[in-house]
Amino acid sequence: MENMRKIFARLQSQSLTLTRADMDHPAKDHREIPVTPHISIDVPGSFASIAEARDYFESIYQICVHHYPRIMQSTPAVEAPNMSTYLIQQYGALFHKWRTALVHFEESRGESLTTKERIGLKLLHIHKNNTMMYYEYARSSEAALFSKETMPFSWDDHNRQFEEIVSLAASVIETSYDASPFNHSNEGRIRPSFSLDNGVVGPLYNVATLCRDPFIRRRAVDLLRSARRQEGIFNSDLCAIVAEKIISIEETAAEKVILDYQSDLLSLESIISNKKLEKPGSEITKSSGIPNTVRLTYAYPKFDIFKKQMFLTIGQSMKADINIPLPAMSFLVDVPN
Structure with missing residues (x-):
């Protein structure tokens, strides 16, 4: 029963990565949440295993998310x-x-770590980087809220962490497939893999959509496209398609803002209204090339089972959602009657 509870908690926490909405914070039994401001968790001086480290990480994360x-x-x-x-x-x-x-x-442990443990350790470092960036984001957001000042946080300040996540994820994908003879098909292609655990797809999706460095985010997309992984609700192929769309929207809108001197969401809506996004005439070479006014806060696929349609829902803070049809992916909801 405890294992099932952990699985469902992971699945719901994955939805938060996509929607970045408060309603999608992972469910937690309120009886497990401290009722006083002080939290006491006895973290050992050293973990006995990768599994113990992961369990403590998930426990601390979930308690903090609900305690606040x-x-x-x-x-x-x-x-x-x-x-x-x-x-x-x-x-x-x-x-x-x-x-x-x-x-x-x-x-x-040093060099005595097994291949499986090395993979697990890299995954922990990936999620550590991912979570600590969100911690800094939350800290800045709350400080700005109470001071009624502009939030000083910028994802651009975390390009080093984004790059480390991509490098670690690439190593995990390569090592995982090299370690198993069942991961390669006769045609030399990587066989699809399935897991309910938090793996590399969610963090890579975050890199592709939150990091505006054009080289780092595109490398993340390349890994998503080649990984062929289903990790909980995350499908690497679908995440790659969505991430590519987001990059195209932001970079095209960025050029329009610069050329037309527009600085609001209208420019973003006008870009999206075009059935085919035009490739920017001038190449984005650094994070600052994407103005804050066209950066998306969230983007996630939305399925309409009854109409058998799929949309990409995008949005910015304090502004209305925009639904973009994804007809090429409608086969995912084309369920026979």
Whole structure:
């Protein structure tokens, strides 16, 4: 039963990666969430195994995600800024303990790690980087909310972490297939793989859609396209198609904003209204080439089972969603009556 609960929690947390909506925070039994601001989790000085490290990571993540809104809802408005700072610092300290225990585990095992353990360790580092970027995003967002100032956070400041995620994911994919004789078909193509665990697809999708460095995000798309993986709700082929669409929208809109001196969502809507996105005349060479005004906050596939249609839902903070038809992918919902 506990294993099933963990699987469903992972599946719901994966939906948050796509929609980035509060309603999609993973479900958690409120009886497991501390009712006081202080959290006490006994993280060992060193983990005994990769599995133990993963379990602690997922437990800390889920408790923090649910603890914050529970405490803040009962905190008086006048105390909210200080309480928010205290809670977020506390979560940072917990993840620091986790990272320290993981380092000690690596040092203790050294070269004795098996191939499977090396893959698991790389996956932990991928999700560590992914989560710590979101931690910085949340910290900046809450600080800006209570100070009523513009949020200073920028995904561009995390290109190094994005690049590390891509490099680690490439190594995981290559090592996984080399380690198993069943992963290659007779034609030399990689056989599709299926897992309910959090793997590389979700983090690679984040890189492709949140990192605006044109080289890093395209490498992430290339890995998604070649991986042929189904990890929970994440399908690498579908994520690659969606990510390519997002890149095309942002880069085309970026050029239009620069040329037409437009700075609002109207330019983005006008770009999307064209049935075929034109390739930008000037190539984007760095992250700053994508203005904040055309950067998408979220993008995820939406299925209409009754009409047998598929859409790409995109949006920006505080602005209306835009649904883009994806007729080439409608076969996914073309279920026989």
